[in-house]
Amino acid sequence: MLNVEQLTKKLPDGRALLDGISFRVSRGEFVGVLGASGAGKSLTLRCILGLTRADGGTATLQANDGQTFELTTCKGRCQREARRRMGVIFQGFNLVKRLRVIDNVMIGRLAQIHPLRSWLYGFTDAEAAEALEALRRVKMEKYADRTTGSLSGGEMQRVAIARAVFQKPSLYLADEPIASLDPSNSLAIMKLLQPLAKETPVLGVFHQPEMTARFCTRVIAIKHGKIVYDGNPGLSHAQLEDIYGDELMQVLRPAPAALTPEDVSAVSPFSGRIDESTGGLLAKQTT
Amino acid sequence: MSSPTAYLHRRTGALLPRRLRKPLLAFFVLGTLIAVSARLCKVDLSEFFPGLLKGVEVLRFFFPPDWSSLQEMLVPALVTVLLAAVATPLGVVLSFFFGLAGARNLSPPWLRSTARTLIGVERALPEIIVLLLLVAALGVGPFPGVIALAIGSVGMLGKLFADAIEELDAKVLESVGSVGATRSQIIRFAVLPEVMPALLSNSIFRFEVNIRASVLLGAVGAGGIGFELQKAMALLEYERAMMAVLVTLLLVFGAERVSDFLRRRVLDGGKLA
Numbered sequence: 001m002l003n004v005e006q007l008t009k010k011l012p013d014g015r016a017l018l019d020g021i022s023f024r025v026s027r028g029e030f031v032g033v034l035g036a037s038g039a040g041k042s043l044t045l046r047c048i049l050g051l052t053r054a055d056g057g058t059a060t061l062q063a064n065d066g067q068t069f070e071l072t073t074c075k076g077r078c079q080r081e082a083r084r085r086m087g088v089i090f091q092g093f094n095l096v097k098r099l100r101v102i103d104n105v106m107i108g109r110l111a112q113i114h115p116l117r118s119w120l121y122g123f124t125d126a127e128a129a130e131a132l133e134a135l136r137r138v139k140m141e142k143y144a145d146r147t148t149g150s151l152s153g154g155e156m157q158r159v160a161i162a163r164a165v166f167q168k169p170s171l172y173l174a175d176e177p178i179a180s181l182d183p184s185n186s187l188a189i190m191k192l193l194q195p196l197a198k199e200t201p202v203l204g205v206f207h208q209p210e211m212t213a214r215f216c217t218r219v220i221a222i223k224h225g226k227i228v229y230d231g232n233p234g235l236s237h238a239q240l241e242d243i244y245g246d247e248l249m250q251v252l253r254p255a256p257a258a259l260t261p262e263d264v265s266a267v268s269p270f271s272g273r274i275d276e277s278t279g280g281l282l283a284k285q286t287t
Numbered sequence: 288m289s290s291p292t293a294y295l296h297r298r299t300g301a302l303l304p305r306r307l308r309k310p311l312l313a314f315f316v317l318g319t320l321i322a323v324s325a326r327l328c329k330v331d332l333s334e335f336f337p338g339l340l341k342g343v344e345v346l347r348f349f350f351p352p353d354w355s356s357l358q359e360m361l362v363p364a365l366v367t368v369l370l371a372a373v374a375t376p377l378g379v380v381l382s383f384f385f386g387l388a389g390a391r392n393l394s395p396p397w398l399r400s401t402a403r404t405l406i407g408v409e410r411a412l413p414e415i416i417v418l419l420l421l422v423a424a425l426g427v428g429p430f431p432g433v434i435a436l437a438i439g440s441v442g443m444l445g446k447l448f449a450d451a452i453e454e455l456d457a458k459v460l461e462s463v464g465s466v467g468a469t470r471s472q473i474i475r476f477a478v479l480p481e482v483m484p485a486l487l488s489n490s491i492f493r494f495e496v497n498i499r500a501s502v503l504l505g506a507v508g509a510g511g512i513g514f515e516l517q518k519a520m521a522l523l524e525y526e527r528a529m530m531a532v533l534v535t536l537l538l539v540f541g542a543e544r545v546s547d548f549l550r551r552r553v554l555d556g557g558k559l560a
Contacts, residue, residue, distance in 0.1 A: 049465060051461060051465070079467075080467040080468070080469065082467070083464070083465055083466060084466060084467030085467075086465075087466075088462070088465040088466075090458065090462055092458055094459050094461070094462030095459070095462070096459055096476060096477050096480055096481060097459075097481070098480045098481055098483065098484075099476070099480050107463055107466060107468070107476050108466050109466075110463070110466055110467065110468040110469075110476065111466055111467030111468055111469075112467075115469055115471055115472055118472050118475065118476070119471065119472070119475050163466070167466055
C-alpha cells in the first residue's frame with residue numbers, strides 16, 4: 001500500500017513542478033497516471049522511488065511484510081530496503097543488454113541475497129527455477145539463454161516485467177511502460193500488467209487514455225503539478241481536453257507522418273544552393 | 288550570369304577569398320614553426336645524405352646475421368614476452384580499480400579527480416623513466432621491468448576504462464539500483480558486463496604495446512631480448528645484434544597478429560552473441 005501526501009518538488013527558481021500531490025494506492029488497484037508532457041507524472045514516480053529527492057510531503061510504503069518505509073527521506077540501506085519492495089518497469093526497458101535474459105531477471109533479487117553470494121553468481125536452483133517461472137509468466141521462458149540485447153523492444157519489456165515479478169515487490173511502479181512500443185506490443189504489456197495488479201498494486205504512468213480506460217481500475221490525472229482528477233478510468237472527451245489542453249489531439253490520434261524532403265522543397269522559398277560560408281546552415285537563394 | 292561562386296567574392300570584397308584565408312594562415316604559421324624547429328634541432332640536409340651513405344656502409348657489418356646465436360636468443364626472447372605477460376594482467380587489474388574510481392557515474396568527485404590525476408601522472412611518465420627510478424631502488428633485472436610496465440599500463444588503460452564506464456547508459460545503472468542493489472552489485476551486474484568487450488580488447492592491445500615496451504626496457508636493464516641487443520652492440524658484435532633485431536621483429540610482429548586476432552574475436556563475439 002502506498003500513501004502519498006502533499007508531495008512537492010520545486011525548481012531552484014521556486015517554480016513548483018509538483019504542487020501538493022496526494023493519493024493512495026491500495027491492494028487490488030491498477031492506477032494509471034495521465035497528464036500532458038511535463039505535468040509531473042514521471043517526476044512523482046521518481047520521487048516515490050527516491051531517484052529524485054522531493055522538497056516536501058511524504059510518500060509512505062506499507063510493505064507486505066508489515067514494514068513501513070518513508071520513501072522521501074530514507075537513504076542508504078533503508079532506501080535499498082524500500083526499493084527492493086518496489087518492482088519498477090521503465091519506458092526504455094533499461095536492461096543490461098550484454099547479460100542473458102535470465103541474468104537480468106536474477107537482478108531483481110540482488111537486494112535480497114548477500115552481496116558476496118551475488119558477486120559469485122551464487123543463485124540457488126530454487127531461485128533459478130523461480131526466475132524461469134517469472135519468465136514463463138510473460139511468455140519469455142524460451143529466451144532465457146538469449147543475450148538481452150538481441151531482443152526486440154516488446155520482448156525486453158516483458159523481461160523487465162519478469163524481473164519485477166521475480167523481485168516479489170509490494171508495489172509495482174511503471175514509468176510509461178508502453179510509450180516506446182507499437183500498439184500490439186502495448187496491448188500485450190497491458191494484458192500482462194492487469195493480472196499482476198490483482199495480487200500487487202500497480203502504479204503506472206501512461207500516455208494513452210484509451211489504454212488506461214480499458215485496463216486500469218482507477219485513473220489519476222496531473223496537470224501543472226497538481227492532481228486534477230482521481231477516479232473512474234473512463235474519462236470523457238471534455239475531461240481529457242482539460243487534462244491535455246493543446247496536446248489532446250496528439251494523444252487521441254497518431255502523429256501525422258513526417259514531411260519528406262520533397263514536401264519541404266515544394267513550400268520552401270530557399271530552393272537552391274547551400275551557402276558554404278555559413279557552414280551550410282542557411283540556404284542561399286539563387287538570383 | 289555570374290559564376291557559381293561569385294557571391295563569395297562579392298560578399299568579402301577582399302584580396303583573398305574568405306574560404307582560403309584560414310588554410311593559408313595555418314600554412315604559414317605551421318611552415319614558420321617547422322623552419323624554426325629544424326634550425327634549433329640542427330637539421331642539416333648537407334650532412335644527411337653523406338651520413339646516409341656511411342650508414343649503408345656500416346649496415347654491411349650487420350650482415351649476415353649470426354644464426355648460431357639464435358639459440359642463445361630464445362630464452363631472452365621468452366623473458367621479454369613473460370615480462371609483458373606478467374605486467375599486463377597486473378596493470379589490467381590495477382587499471383580496473385582506477386577506472387572505477389575515475390568514473391563520474393560511480394565515484395564521488397574527490398575520488399574521481401584523485402584517480403584521474405594519478406592516471407594522468409602515470410601517463411605523463413614514460414615507462415623508461417619509471418624503470419630508471421625503479422632500477423635505482425630495486426636494482427637491475429626483470430622485476431622492476433614488470434612494475435614499470437604495469438604502472439605504464441595503468442596510465443593508458445585506467446583512462447580508457449574510466450571513459451568506457453562513464454559512457455554507460457545511466458538509466459541502466461539506475462534501473463539495477465532501483466531493485467535495491469548495492470554499488471558493488473551494480474558494478475558486478477551492470478558495469479562489468481557492459482564494459483567487458485572494451486576492457487578485453489584494450490587489455491589485449493596493451494599486451495601488444497607492452498611487448499614492444501619490454502624490448503625497449505630490456506635495453507635499459509630489465510633483461511630479455513632488448514638487453515641482448517644492447518650487449519651485442521656494446522661489444523661490437525653486429526651480426527649477433529642483427530640476430531637480436533630479427534628475433535625482436537618476429538616477436539613484435541607475432542604479438543601484433545595474435546592481438547589483432549584476439550581482439551577481433553572479442554569484438555565480434557560481442558556483436559553476435
